[in-house]
Amino acid sequence: MIRSPLFLRLFSAILISLGLFSAAAYVFSVPFIEEKAYEIERDASRTILDNVFELVSRIRGGLEEQRTTTVESYKTRLRDVLELAVGYIEHVHARADRGEITAEEARREAMEGLHAFRYGNGDYVWAIGYDSVILSHPSPDYQGRKSDDLRDNLGRHILPTIVATAKRQGEGFQTYPWWRPNGDERAPKLSFFKDLPKRGIIVGTGAYLADVDAEVERRKAEAIEDLRQALRKLRIARTGYLYIFDSANRMIIHPNSNIEGTAFGDRLNSATGRPIAEDLKAAAARGEPLTYLWDKPDDPGNYAYEKISWVRHFEGFDWYIASSVYVDELRRSSVVLGNRILAIGMALMAAGSLLGYIAVGRLVRPLRRLADTAAQVRAGDLGAQSGIRRGDEIGLLGSAFDGMVRQLRDTVATLDSRVRDRTAALAEAETRQRVILDAIPASIAGLDRDGRLTFANLRWAELVGRDKAEVIGRELAAVVGRRAMAVLRPHLDRCLSGEVVTFEYTFPRDGRDIVTKTTLIPHRGEGRAEDGTVTGLFVLTLDITDEKQTERQLVEAQRLKAVGQLSGGLAHDFNNLLSIIIGNLAAARDRYAAVEGLDAYLEPAQRAGRRGADITARLLAFSRQQPLKPEPIELCGLLRDMAVLLRRSFPSSIAIGVPEEGRECWTIADQTQLENALVNLAINARDAMPNGGRLDIAVGIRRVEDTLSFDEPVRPDDYLEIRVSDTGTGFTPEALARAVEPFFTTKALGSGLGLSMVYGFVKQSRGYLRIDSRPGEGTAVTLLLPRAEPVARLLDAEPATAEPLGGGWSGQLALVAEDNDDVRQVMRQQLVDLGFSVVEAASGDEAAELVEQIDGLSLLVSDIVMPGLSGVELARRARLLRPDMRVVLVSGFTVEYGDIPADAVILGKPWDKRDLVAAIGHAAQPAPA
Template sequence: MIRSPLFLRLFSAILITLGLFSAAAYVLSVPFIEEKAYEIERDASRTILDNVFELVGRIRGGLEEQRAGTVESYKTRLRDVLDLAVGYIEHVQARADRGEIGAEEARREAMEGLRAFRYGNGDYVWAIGYDSVILSHPSPDYQGRKADDLRDNLGRHILPTIVATARRQGEGFQTYPWWRPNGDERAPKLSFFKDLPRLGLIVGTGAYLADVDAEVERRKAEAIEDLRQALRKLRIARTGYLYIFDSANRMIIHPNANIEGTAFGDRPNPATGRSIAEDLKVAAAKGEPLTYLWDKPDDPGNYAYEKISWVRHFEGFDWYIASSVYVEELRRSSVVLGNRILAIGMALMAAGSLLGYIAVGRLVGPLRRLADTAVQVRAGDLDAQSGIRRGDEIGLLASAFDGMVRQLRDTVATLDSRVRDRTAALAEAETRQRVILDAIPACIAGLDRDGRLTFANLRWGELVGRDKADVIGRDLAAVVGRRAMAVLRPQIDRCLAGEAATFEYTFPRGGRSLVTKTTLIPHRGEGRGEDGVVTGLFVLTLDITDEKQTERQLVEAQRLKAVGQLSGGLAHDFNNLLSIIIGNLSAARERYAGVEGLDAYLEPAQRAGRRGADITARLLAFSRQQPLKPQPIELCGLLRDMAVLLRRSFPSSIAIGVPEEGRECWTIADQTQLENALVNLAINARDAMPDGGRLEVSVAVRKVEEGLSFDGPAFDEPVRPDDYLEIRVTDTGTGFTPEALARAVEPFFTTKALGSGLGLSMVYGFVKQSCGYLRIDSGPGGRHGRGTAVTLLLPRAEPVARLPEDDPVAAEPQGGGSGGWSGQLALVAEDNDDVRQVMRQQLVDLGFSVVEAASGDEAAELVEQIDGLSLLVSDIVMPGLSGVELARRARLLRPAMRVVLVSGFAVEYGDVPADAVILRKPWDKRDLVAAIGHAAEPAPA
């Protein structure tokens, strides 16, 4: 190693620099770093505490949102239930308006119907007069009571306040305390009510808010348990932790499960002598940490170790959330860090001295040669080389310098060729990118800050009805128009402010509306002082028209399904009432036939009862709860037979067209209900053509495949791929208005002066129960107007061989007359006392001896105990065993027993025995005789 003066000067300078730098670094940095490390460790506990505080806040916010959502759900359900009750009252009042019943009878019938109505968790509908008298209430304690003395917790009158609000606003919500069904206590109740000024009464319904609060409290307990498990696993430093206590100094969450639930307010702070809990609360109010003395797990009872806690008060739950960590642990890391820095500094100083000694020695010799070569290159001699071959930095520098000189010669020669190749590659990439953008099934465009289009793909041009090349460089407002720009401008301004925006917009296209979903993404510039600045935006637009249409169809189908379920339940209850009314009227007419003038009163009442039975049957059809017997039907022949009957009852001004002779089309449906549906549609068409016109019924086979669409309005729900028979009933009548078309299949909705409003709803229920689909295409018209077309899709069937017609089965018992059953023993199983009484009396009149049971279980015991039972008449829906299960068990014990099952709606309680007969509610005596006659008596084994 050459000991030149340059070497000595450089090496001495390196040693002095390293020593001064190490000393200064230690003095200036190590104390500062130790203090900062301690502050970081201390603030880390505060950060963890803040995170837990925010988590608790989100838990509180989620519970409040859930409670608000649950209350809104309850309000929606109350509205729906009350709308159904008001519809029932208006239906009864309409009967009074038509003269079918008197005004007082209508009011009584409406109030009795409301008292019998139940839904949900025992909830009900009530009615009060303007004088605060309770007109309808399920509890006898309130029925007919003038309850204006009932007050809420603030002393306000409950019912007069409801009356005043309803008469002023028409309807409204009110929360007040009301007695629970058990009558022991009052609880907050939310009620929705409406004013019926024509009848002079207020109708309402409600639900207890305690059900909402119970759900919220349960979720709160679950959230607290999840938080407890999370905090027990969380550690600050080595042994620090978080805990939560309330304002009553009761520990809510603590890593030590034995402390949870205990009060620690009497535990003193050794540093101040005051309660540690109160010191923590003061620290929370000041927003400062609390330092106090505590013991250690390995030194219990010795309160000499300093701890620090951050505390925050969460007012939503009245909680205090606190962290706890030993100060010694926080400082330990800073001390360790300072010692490591000192050791690293000493090692670096020693290594630097050694490396400096070697580096200076190797640096001095070759520097001169490299400097001489650099002078030659600067003079323009690109062939000059240093010739230095070393494995260190100087060798690399020399090799790089020599290589740089050689590469410089090559670069000058090939630079132009490379530039040309690069330009061609960029052009090819741009072409490929343009093809990809045009092929993407989305509309994509770009805008600058001034609203000019910088690029657009093929589909975006098609969206605005222009060629994409024509829109580049143009202002967006000039391309889409002022109307669209008024909607787009606020969204564009948001995006230019740096916020991505997503919204929906409807474009008019070819006579239809095109629904789009657009996302605007800000584009931030780079370079030339534009880093982070929004210089433009990207536009991504998708066509969601089909998705929106499907969503509307599903919502409508769900709404009609809910109305159908309510209608079916109401019809079932009315079937029981009508069974009692019709049965007792029939018995009265038979027993008091000799009373002069009595029949003039009883016959209209019977006729009204049968009219009510027809209405409940239509309600069951709409709710898809009518009993069906689907079978293959040749529809074209059926339509030709129906046309003969229709032409006799239709005016001559209406022409009727049906499929021509010789054509056959088969479907699977209940023939009786299908005929009823077609007759309803024909009658509606006749009423819509008072001046004459044409009724056309056409039939076609439709094969629906995935993605197949139909012209005109969509069906009531998306059609599943399958083979269908399409039945299209068209007329040239007045048609529907848009408002009437939207409610066409709702029960009790009608545009006729006289009518129940159940015709189309019955058709709809039959089609849905038959696994079919329906749509109505209509518009206002006249003699030459558009008219109405109702299209039904029913499952298609393969042709079957026609069977010879059997002779009708005699409905009378063997031997003729009801006397053929004299002395036989019958068992009647029915949970409704009045219905059971009607059935018993009719069977006694037919000659039977009768035993009764109020449930399926009781009836099963009687079947086992009584010999000689020849007939079982049982309701299907009963407490305990259902009628179907009872019939199956009875047949096992008494194989020769006849079985008649009574039902008000479709049988959905298991397989009915093949030889059982279904008697529909309501019935008259002739129906009962026919059912007993058709009940097959199996041959003995």
């Protein structure tokens, strides 16, 4: 085909223009683009380094937060352990306060208990006196040791400082150096201590801070291992990587595991002749990259290849974080880019040459196809391809477009994969965090400034009675209700103003009141700590219902104890008065029996005196001061015998249930007082069922291993449980709260001493009591008494024989020891009426002298409580001097005056002459030698 000159000139001009344009574009753009590409690649390595540096900073921040949390956790555990120890000490000393053991025995038992107490990692509880002498310590090297040579690093005495702080503040924390067990090394130790001024000691416990640091170091090691795995997967360019070494030139993390843990400070930089580690540190200080010569894996030992490293110093761990990449790898992309630009230029020249030759229609058709493909891609179809396969610019454009679409599709797929992996990791972390938060024994929630819940753990959701997923995102008012919100609003406003707020709140749930203790902590958003803006708040709520219930029980027990002490004191004095009244009335009735009409006045007075004696007996039972004779009792048989009597006196409309035949249940108690207590409960049940019903008395053995809710916490042991239940009217909540108070009654007529007597008898018998009742649903009174092993019955025991009233002792000499003149006068007169000659003493000391000086004494009648020598001690001394002497001890209430001789007879105040005769008749007389 012949070409015209114009075609040739135009075509030649196009070729020349394209050639000149391509050459100029190459000369002026390719070197600049190559340099810029190199800088971009180099700066990319620095960006990666900065990201790793930020990651390490976050690791450090997380470890610091973990250490703070760990220290607070240790402090909480120290408080809890010390509370247990203090409770144990108070329990032991309470026995001394009750007179069960001496104060010295209690102190020794408490110190021995602390000495044997261990918990955690060999941790212990110690005790010191106000004189800084160690009273209890597991190490014999410190037991009983003074504080002279126990000093801290500043030379200050450790123990006196603790004593001064405890006496001034009551309790506190202190950190000081202390010797580790089985070693001479001293290490910092955090101790929590508390002053017990009533006991004159300071107790404390502690934990070595090294245990806290060990936990933090373990977390650090885990974080470093995670960082190591991440850095080993990270690549810069083709073979570049990141590594970390410390200031001692020891390699911490490196992709080559053989290099980790080794020192590389001896390796020299061939370019400077200095150690390469020091050059890296200097580069970190300048903030500039370091270029040095290194070998390649495929050319080991030939340090002729140029490398570039960015280095940053992380002061928190004293680490140097460095990148390492070969320079030729960074330049490779720029060379490839330049070559591609050159190829594009050549293709443009070819395309320009063919522009005049190719028809316009052929030019338009592929462009149209390319535009259609681009529209499909824009619409989201990443699988669209133009399909253009040409050797010109349009073909290159189509091929490049298709390649870019494929690369975009691959990139999107890679990003999707990474997003899925990251989402799975975040989901796993969120699940772990949710499990931890749900397992924490506290209710935790978060609120934003508008009062919407941002998160809540399972316990918080259960506390408000909602599903956990239901409360997230809702307003707090919609979750807890308007009434609760009205109480919470002032506390929320104070917290949103920047104040940490702690308060208690009570609300009803499932028929009982739930008491919570809530702490509101303000949360300031990132970057807003300085201007004080609160973006939300954290809620920490603890259920303290049981603690409050225990506190109420303790207050109630102390109140009843105070009332009991008052009642016991009144009953003791009243018993003396009644003894005088009843004794003189009996004497007047005997002496003036012939006076007509006098008996009509004396008989009511005597009944009133006996009624007063019954009231004082009930008061003494409530105050736990009545004289008791505990002995093994087979209770099932006793209840069956009682049921026979109760059925005779109860209306037929009341059914009575007792243990069936064949069962035996043994307990240790005073049989008479136990019968009185059960009869009182039965009569109360009868009065509560005016229209009939059912009374059940059930007995069983109960093993207590965990805490039970009775009038006070029940000690673990085996008990005999007695449950007296009825179907009567029950107690109101107000009456139930005061049921065992003396003189409180719900009856129209009554002394109000029935249940109080039962309560006092149970407590004096070392037992426990609980009353369960609701109006209209009946009442159940449960008693726990000490369990006894079965004993053989004495079927043919000979009853004691009392001598006849008014005779049998004529001419015998009796000694009366009583500090109350009027009571002594009544006793003397009654003994004279019985035929005794009487010698009197106003104190135990005076009576002891008379026992030594007077021969022929056959009877000693002594009050137990007297000035000087007590009646028990007097009886013991009299028996040593006069083995044949009968001994009768008189008391109106129980006291702790040592062991009463087994052969002594107790005569309770007030008494009448028949009681005195029976006591004298039962007084033991040893057989003559």
